[in-house]
Amino acid sequence: MxxxxxxxxxxxxxxxxxxxxxxxxxxxxxxxxxxxxxxTKIGPHNGAQVVARAWTDPAFKARLLSDATAAIAELGFSGVQGEDMVVVENTPTVHNMVVCTLCSCYPWPTLGLPPNWYKSAPYRARAVIDPRGVLTEFGVELPPEKEVRVWDSNAELRYLVLPERPAGTEGMDAAALAALVSRDAMIGTGVATSSSGAAR
Amino acid sequence: MPALPVENVDGLIATGATARMTDDVAPRFRPGDRVRVRNINPTTHTRLPRYARGKMGTVEADRGVFCFNDTNAHGEGHKPQHVYGVRFAARDLWGEQAAARDTLYLDMFEDYIELHVA
Known part of the structure; x- marks a missing residue:
């Protein structure tokens, strides 16, 4: 139909x-x-603050990876569809990507409401069986030796991807770094680059 | 059901309603356990994706005790139980076309999985 x-x-x-x-x-x-x-209040700019803090504060990053809900709440983000959070970290050897095949589960306090494509049947069906094909369509090419981990948020946990900090950003503070973190990078259908932005 | 009053909106959004439960339930599985997803096909509400049924995975994390959607959705009680992060090899789900290293993670209620005895 x-x-x-x-x-x-x-x-x-x-x-x-x-x-x-x-x-x-x-x-x-x-x-x-x-x-x-x-x-106006809740959107990917919240998640970008979480990521930038993790990139600049190793102790916060450790808390974020061990108890994401509590660490995110430290920045004032909590509530509906973010009651039980898990943060998964991208590394040189692992790329994480989030989907909800059953409906459209999404971490609202950190990312806001999901984009239409996230709720679409094609994304939900293909992200699990052909994640690399989907990533290519998003402009993300990964080397074959990198493990792609797909997180299907089928139960009550909500997932946020901690992207890799881009090279060449060593001198930047958290506010400047947050501007590099796009929504897609926190879903895992994008990556953060030294010129990417939260606009997307 | 009374309508949500505007003055409660901010509090509701900021608090939400966790499905996590405080019941002291002993876990049946531990990280590292090899498990098989039960091949069950409820016609009612379930959080068990069809593509995982009958597949083998490895328990990676114990997420804690949660209300069981499959019964709660039908007014049949919370049936509190542990939920586990279970890792599947992409090839175990999709066959040889999947990349050898790729993996997929699902949150499995205890009722969805059984211990695999080799």
Whole structure:
């Protein structure tokens, strides 16, 4: 079945929303507050701060890898869809990549809401069986000797990738480093480079 | 069910609701154990991806005790149990076309796996 046109979905969502409001199941002000929170406050810039801190503070990095939920909460990020976090570290020999084949599980407090492609059937189906093919389409070429680890977040844990710190960034502070950390690098469909940015 | 009031939104988002449980349940598996995923095919809610059923993996980590979605989703209780990070070789899941070194990790409820006796 072809995917319904975006306009059709928008129309359907509006119809459902007005029904929910009419029936008193949803307060429009609460809905607006939730949307505003994920549009302006919670997004990949949070995760980028976590990564930059880990790159610059070895003790924090150790805490992050042993108890990610608590370490991330130190920076003030916690809550819905990030209650039980696991951080997986990219190294010269391992590249991690996150998917949710069953639905669209995603670490909201650090990355915000998932992009549409993350929720799409093709990504969910192909990330597990052909991760290298998917990575190539994202522009990530990995040497064959590097292990690709796919994390299918099927239960209640939520995964965040700690990308490798790019070469040539030795003099940069955490704020400058955070600007190099893209959303895709923290999903594992991208890598951090000395010129990549959180815009993506 | 009363509607979520706007004044509760921030607190709810910041707190969430963990599925982790405090029940003192002894783990049946340990890191390093070789396990086989049970070939079960529930018609009801499950977090067991079909592609892993019947496959062999290795327990890598004990994630702690969690509420079991498969029963809780149907009002049949929390059935608290350990969840394990289980590592699978990509080739054990997908055959020879997969890269030899590649791996896949799943979080397996205890009810999904059984010890493999060689």
């Amino acid at each position: 072809p995917a319904p046109h975006t306009d059709d979905i928008a129309l359907r969502v509006r119809a459902i929303e007005s029904l929910l409001v009419e029936k008193g199941l949803v307060q429009p002000a609460a809905l607006a507050a939730i949307v505003e929170t994920y549009e």
